[in-house]
Amino acid sequence: MTPEFIGMIHHREASEIHPPGPVVFDRGYIRDFAQAAEAGGFDRVLVGYFADGPDGFLLAATAAQFTERLGFLVAHRPGFVAPTLAARKFATLDQMTGGRAAMHVITGGDDADMFRDGDVSTKHERYARTDEYVDILKRIWTEPGATVDHEGRFYRFKGASTAIRCVQQPCIPIFFGGASDAAITVSAKHADVYALWGETHAQVKEITGRIDAEAAGFGRKVRFSLSFRPILAATEDEAWDRADRIKQRILSLRGGPSTVAPVNEGSKRLLEAAAQGERLDTRLWTGAALATGARGNTTSLVGTPEQVAEALADYWDLGVTTFLIRGFDPLADNVEYGRSLLPMTRKIIAERAAAG
Numbered sequence: 001m002t003p004e005f006i007g008m009i010h011h012r013e014a015s016e017i018h019p020p021g022p023v024v025f026d027r028g029y030i031r032d033f034a035q036a037a038e039a040g041g042f043d044r045v046l047v048g049y050f051a052d053g054p055d056g057f058l059l060a061a062t063a064a065q066f067t068e069r070l071g072f073l074v075a076h077r078p079g080f081v082a083p084t085l086a087a088r089k090f091a092t093l094d095q096m097t098g099g100r101a102a103m104h105v106i107t108g109g110d111d112a113d114m115f116r117d118g119d120v121s122t123k124h125e126r127y128a129r130t131d132e133y134v135d136i137l138k139r140i141w142t143e144p145g146a147t148v149d150h151e152g153r154f155y156r157f158k159g160a161s162t163a164i165r166c167v168q169q170p171c172i173p174i175f176f177g178g179a180s181d182a183a184i185t186v187s188a189k190h191a192d193v194y195a196l197w198g199e200t201h202a203q204v205k206e207i208t209g210r211i212d213a214e215a216a217g218f219g220r221k222v223r224f225s226l227s228f229r230p231i232l233a234a235t236e237d238e239a240w241d242r243a244d245r246i247k248q249r250i251l252s253l254r255g256g257p258s259t260v261a262p263v264n265e266g267s268k269r270l271l272e273a274a275a276q277g278e279r280l281d282t283r284l285w286t287g288a289a290l291a292t293g294a295r296g297n298t299t300s301l302v303g304t305p306e307q308v309a310e311a312l313a314d315y316w317d318l319g320v321t322t323f324l325i326r327g328f329d330p331l332a333d334n335v336e337y338g339r340s341l342l343p344m345t346r347k348i349i350a351e352r353a354a355a356g
Contacts, residue, residue, distance in 0.1 A: 001321060002346060002349070002350075003312075003316060003321060003322065003323060003345060003346060003349055004043045004044070004225075004321060004322040004323070005041065005042050005043055005044075005322075005323055005325065005337075005342050005345075006042065006043060006044045006045065006046055006073060006225070006322060006323070006324040006325070007033075007037045007042045007044075007045040007046070007324075007325065007326055007334055007337070008045060008046040008048065008324065008326040008330075009030065009033050009034060009037070009045040009046070009047060009059070009063055010029075010033075010048070010330065011024065011025050011026065011029075011030065011053060011054045011059055012024060012025070012026040012029055013026070013029050013330060013331060014330070015327075015328050015329070015330055016246075016249075016250045016253070016288065016291075016292060016298075016328060017246055017249040017250060017253070017328050017329070018328075018329070018330075019253065024054065025054050025059075027062060029331070030059065030062055030063050030066075031063070031066045032331060033045075033063075033330070033331055033334060034063035034064075034066050034067050034070060035066055035067060036331065036334050036335050036338065037067075037070055037334055037338070038067045038068070038069055038070040039338060040334065040335065040337060040338015040339065040342060041338055041342045041343065042070065042334075042337075042338065042342070043070075043071055044070065044071035044072060044073045044100075044102060045063070045070060045071075045072060045073065046073045046075065046104060046324060047059050047060045047063075047072055047073065047074045047075060048075050049075035049076065049077055049106050051113050051114075051116035051117050052116065056074045056075060056076070057074060057089055057093060060072040060074050060093060060097075060101070061093065061096060061097075064096065064097045064100065069100075070100065071097075071100040071101070071102060072093070072097065072100055072101055072102065073102040073103070073104050073175060074090070074093070074101065074102070074103060074104065075104040075106050076090075076103050076104065076105060076106065077106050077107070077108055077114075077117075077119075078105065078107065078126075078129055078130045078133035078134070079119055079121070079126065079129050079130075079133070079154075080117050080119065082155070083132075083133045083136040083137055083140075083155060084136070084140065084157060084160040084161075086133075086137060087136070087137045087140040087141060087160075088140075088161070088164050090103055090137070090166070090172055091141060091164040091165055091166045091172075092164055094166045094167045094168060094172050095164065095166075095167055098167060099166075099167035099168045101166070101168075101172050102172050102173040102174070102175060103137075103172055103173070103174050103175065104175040104176075104177065104195070105130060105134060105174060105175065105176045105177070105190075105191075106177060107126050107127055107130045107178055107183065107186070108126055110263060110264065111263070114126075123180070123182070124182065127178075127180075127182035127183065127185075127186050128153065128154070129153075129154045130186055131186050131189065131190070132152045132153060132154050132155060133154070133155070134174065134186075134190045135190070136148075136150055136152075136155060137171075138171060138190075140160055140161075140162055141162075141165060141166055141170065141171035141172075142170045142171055143162065145162065146161070146162060146163070147159040147160060147161060147162060148160045148162060173192045173193065174190060174191055174192050174193075175191060175192065175193045175194075175195050175225065176190065176191035176193070176194055176195065177194075177195045177196070177266070178264075178265070178266065179196065179207065179264075179265035179266045179268075179269055180264075180265045183265070184207075184210055184211055184214055185214055187211060187214075187222065188211055188214030188215040188217070188218060188220065188222060189214075189215075189218050189220070191222050192222070192223060193222065193223045193224065193225050193321075193322055194208075194211050194222050194223070194224055194225065195224075195225040195226075195227065195322075195324065196224070196225070196226060196227070196266065197226075197227045197266050197269070197270055197296075197297050197298075197299060198226055198227055198228040198229075198270075198284065198297065198299035198300070198301070199226075199269060199270065199273055199299070200273050200276075200280050200281050200284060201281050201314070201315075201318060203269060203272075203273060204224075204226065204315065204318050204320065205318060207269075208224050208318070208319055208320075211224070223321045223322065224319055224320045224321060224322065225320070225321070225322035225323070225324055226315055226320045226322070226323055226324070227297040227323075227324040227325070228297070228299060228300060228301050228312075228323065228324075228325050229288065229297060229298065229299065229300040229325070229326060229327060229328060230300060230301050230302075230308050230325050230327065230333070230337065230341060231243045231246065231285065231300045231301070231302045231303075231327075231328070232303070232304065232305050232308060232333075232336060232337075232340065232341065233303075233304065234304065235304060236302075236303050236304060236307060239302045239303050239304065239307075240302055242302075243285050243287060243300060243302050244287070246287075246288060246328050247287040247288060247291055250288060250291040250292060251291050254291065254292070257290060257291050257293075258291065258292055258293030258295070259293075260293050261293075262293055262294055262295070266294075267293065267294040267295065267296075268294075270286070270289045270294035270298065270299055271289065271290075271293070271294045273286055273289075273299070274286035274289050274290045274294070278290070281311075281314075282311065283301045283302055283303050283307060283308060283311040284299060284300070284301060284311075285299065285300040285301070285302045286299055287300075288300060288328075297324070297326070305340035305341045305344050306344055306348075308341060308345075309341055309344035309345040309347075309348050310348060312341075312345045313345060313348045313349050313352060316349050316352075317352070323345075325337060325341070
């Protein structure tokens, strides 16, 4: 097995250090980013879900027309689109792209953001709904016969069509996120890949062990994805200097560090790591997580391309098979990752495998 690399494509150039411009849907930027990711050897790009952002299916379809091989991992919140329709939408995207679609299930941990789309359900209800929702998707994608009937707690229908199926068999890959107990149980039951943010070695061992144990109860084995914001430079000192400049830029734009306590478990775990210090496990940097209140994927691996590649390989040795990486300078970092970090990481992992 070789490592899988996933980038993250946005609808315009923006990050914690680059305020977004006035063009909301920048087709030129989407084209350039997708083509750079494909040329750089990324396997997929994540299309995020934002209550104030463009539709992810259409963004993926736009990027797909500029590429031939690159896959698209579309984030999706169960509950806003009926599962019967979502099944057709994802299968259609897989057909349109020749088998390049995947789904990242985001159950949702921010009540305010959920309410922007009118969802007032509790966290417990959301995970119960996700469980039923994904089960329906799999049935529509895989069951023999022309139709599917369902009677459940959240959904009830009769004669749902199975006419549009996925190119990938038995269905498209399903990624899951979330670090709460409910998230881990649902992930273990349904996920092909469980995605977590960039944590310490000890934290990764702990949570992957929990997922393995839960998945075994369902007779399943789940792969693991880890997310980082690599900060690269020609020398280690220059890389750490760049990390400090990024932190200062974040603090300047935000007017100081975040004082809002996170509500989701993933962010809480990042802040627990940050409480131990800004530099952990040699290369793990928590400075941006501290500055932003760990809103999203905000931890970094810092160093030269070879040093960061070695650090990624260390996580590979812990059982991580997939790396979701994106930069604070999104397009420029995307190009640099493809030029140096991806081939270096693949080389080191292959050498470790050959050495036993």
